[in-house]
Amino acid sequence: MTKLKVGVYGITGCAGCQLSIIFNEDDLLDLIELVDLKAFPFIKEVNPDEQYDIIFVEGLVADKGDLETIKKLRKNAKVLVALGACAATGCVPAYRNFTLKENYEHLLYRKIKELQDVQPTPVDMHVAVDYYLPGCPPDKRQILAFIKGAVKGAIPKPTDNPVCVECRQNGNVCLLEQGKPCLGPITVGGCNAVCVNGGLECWGCRGPTKDMNLPLMISLLKRKGFDEKFIQDRMRTFVGLKLPMLKEVLHGKNHHA
Amino acid sequence: MVLYRLEKKRLGELIGRLMLDAEVIAPVKKDVVRFLPIAHPEEIHLERNAFFPAKEYFFPQHQTLFQFDGKSFAPVIPKPKKRVFFGLRRCDLTAIRHQDLAFEEVKDPYYETMRKSALLIGYHCPKAPSPYCFCGSLPQIEFFDLMFFDQQTGFLVETGSEKGEQIVREHPELFALTDLPKPDTKIPGADRLHVENIAPLYDHPDWKKGADQCLSCGACTALCPTCYCFEIHDEVSTANPDAGKRSRSWSSCQLPGFTRVAGDHVFRKERDHRFKHRIFHQLEYFKEKHGVPLCVGCGRCIEACPTRIDFVKLLNEMKT
Incomplete structure (x- = not known):
């Protein structure tokens, strides 16, 4: 059986959600046997830009570079998963949408123009998202259950329970x-x-x-x-x-x- | 009818002796009153009923049912544990009997194992312990191994089973035979529900009033001593995704996903349908099947509700 090819990427975020994958310490060695974890720039040096079965993306779109990256990731992914609150809902960085520019302008990196270009927004406001693993950070067991479900061809139904x-x-x-x-x-x-x-x-x-x-x-x-x-x-x-x-x-x- | 008398100051002695060969679970005052295994008889708290019912000891929140390896499966039956439950109110005892009826319908070895090894000692409420109580409006059955009636300086103790009588026999120096009459079992202040038959109220517009105050958080069903619905989960191992375990967790008819079936159809999408279904199952549907309403009138679903939806008041008002 060919293994699912998986990529884990981050755009603007704190990397905590990518860490949540790694926090599955007890399962990690089995996990890298179970799937082909081909791209994971946070922990890997070589991360080929090619087609993936599943791409997890952490973070929200907050600058021009993010926008290009997320479009490319969407193209590369059969299944695109919004990993964590920033990707799924915008989280704290998107709070900027609800305050006046003068309240934050002086805090921005004024010299780097492209950092100011895009309103901070969750991934699904730019490309289609196939699955959400929400939370700040997401639950590590839920990430694992999703991957195992994908391997078995039975992705868990997301809950709507409060x-x-x-x-x-x-x-x-x-x-x-x-x-x-x-x-x-x-x-x-x-x-x-x-x-x-x-x-x-x-x-x-x-x-x-x-x-x-x-x-x-x-x-x-x-x-x-x-x-x-x-x-x-x-x-x-x-x-x-x-x-x-x-x-x-x-x-x-x-x-x- | 045989009644015994136990001096109140000797209750600790009795509990201490029971603790020698069993885990004693009784109401203990923590942040709220909870049924907990006790380490000392002095921990027992009888002024208020437990905020959470004792059902988790028979029907836990999460329970593994069986393990599988891709070829075969092996049930995981819990190990029976000798337990004495002390201080169960009449409503909670009736609730245990009603859950028995539900889990006997299709013999449930998980529930049965935990139930069989339990000894049930009741505490008769001298008066309604909470303003939400309405057990007096619903049938309470005589279901206990021992029942304690609170008198000033002692307990009158009624035996309700061979197991209960055995306890009395084993500790003759603690229990004195008495010819006092059995106290009235009516609990003052617990007759709040004035509707006997809710079937004619099915199409009443006021169900919406209750549902408008409902967050669908599931507190009512989680804290209900009789609610027995559960959902099933599979968890596979990372090393071998063909192997894993199937388990069950409490579920709630108040959640929209509860009635979701194949093809993503949801039978009870609307909040008022879900709310009404809970009350109808408690007071009507279970009765049609088993001859008794499921609800025992403990009032926990009202006390625990973040918005205090008082379905008893709602029903009373629908009737008038």
């Missing part, structure tokens, strides 16, 4: 009950509620569920004493571009602020 499902299975007491602005009920699970297990409320890094009840989530947070600005900022931190309806739901249809 974080709360695993959170309750873990016996956690709801952080909303403790007055924390937890976004678990509207956020895609699969992370084993790792933040809530450690006492930190969910910030929504894995993106909104298709089934989310956003108006209720917002009114619940308001009832808990959080104001509109706080709710908007929090919900935009990781997935602002995936919540285009947020402003309307938050302020009502006729609000133009």
Whole structure:
């Protein structure tokens, strides 16, 4: 059987999501036997520019170079996987879309013109994405399950369960009950509620569920004493571009602020 | 009817003796009250019922069912563990019986193994322990090995099985035969549900009211002592993807993926359909099959709900 040819690339990102693949230490030696890990510039010297069965891409499009790279990767990949929150939803770097230019302009590398050219955006706003492994960082077991599924010809169906499902299975007491602005009920699970297990409320890094009840989530947070600005900022931190309806739901249809 | 009396100050002695050859699981006050294995009898907390039910001890959140290697498979049956559950309320005992009915339907060796080795000691609520309780509106059965009734200085202890009687026989210096009458089993303050038959309410428009307050987070079903739905996962080994294990995890009818079938069809897409289905399964469908409603009125699904959807109140209002 020919092995699946796999590439792992990064555009603008912190490399943490690529590390999440490597963090599967116990399985790593078996993994490189299972697939042909042909390109992985983060850890490999030779990375041929050719056709791949699967390409994982980490990071978001934030400059001209990213744009060229992502188009090339799309062309090279039978299956393109958005690896991690930046690639999948834009994550924190895409927050720049929601603030005025004067707030960040002085922080940019002014001398390198091309770094300022592109609005920071997730991969699927530029090319088609076949599969998402969301999260900041993505769950390492989920990455492994995806690769093994691909090898068997049975890619796992992505879940739409909210974080709360695993959170309750873990016996956690709801952080909303403790007055924390937890976004678990509207956020895609699969992370084993790792933040809530450690006492930190969910910030929504894995993106909104298709089934989310956003108006209720917002009114619940308001009832808990959080104001509109706080709710908007929090919900935009990781997935602002995936919540285009947020402003309307938050302020009502006729609000133009 | 035979009743025994146990001095309250000697409860620790009894529990200590039971701990000699069994794991004793009882309500313990942590961040909330939880059923936990205890190390000392003083940890037992009886003022409030446990926030989480005891079901995970029989039907764990995640459980491996069998392992396979591409040619054959081998079931992974859990090792029976001798356990004594102390302080189960009447609702939780009835809930265990109702889960028995569900898992007996198709003999489930995983559940059966854990259940068979368990001894159930009840604690009769002197009054409703939570404002969400409504066990008085639903049939509670007499289902226990021993039942403890809280009196001022002692417990009246009723035996409900041969296993329970054996405990009394083994510790004659702790249990004194008494001719006191059996206390009233009605629990004050727990008659909140005033609808006996919900079938005529199926098309009522107010189901939407409940669903509008629903985040579909699945807290209600996870904390329900009777909800028994699960989903199946396969995990293959990286060294040999033909080998691996199949396991099950708790699932919830409140999730849209719960009714997804081949071809990606979802039967209950709408939130109000899912919400209504939960209540109908609890109060109506299970009754049609087994003669008793599944719900036992513990109120956990309401207490744990982030928006406190009180389906009891909703049903009462639908009726009027």
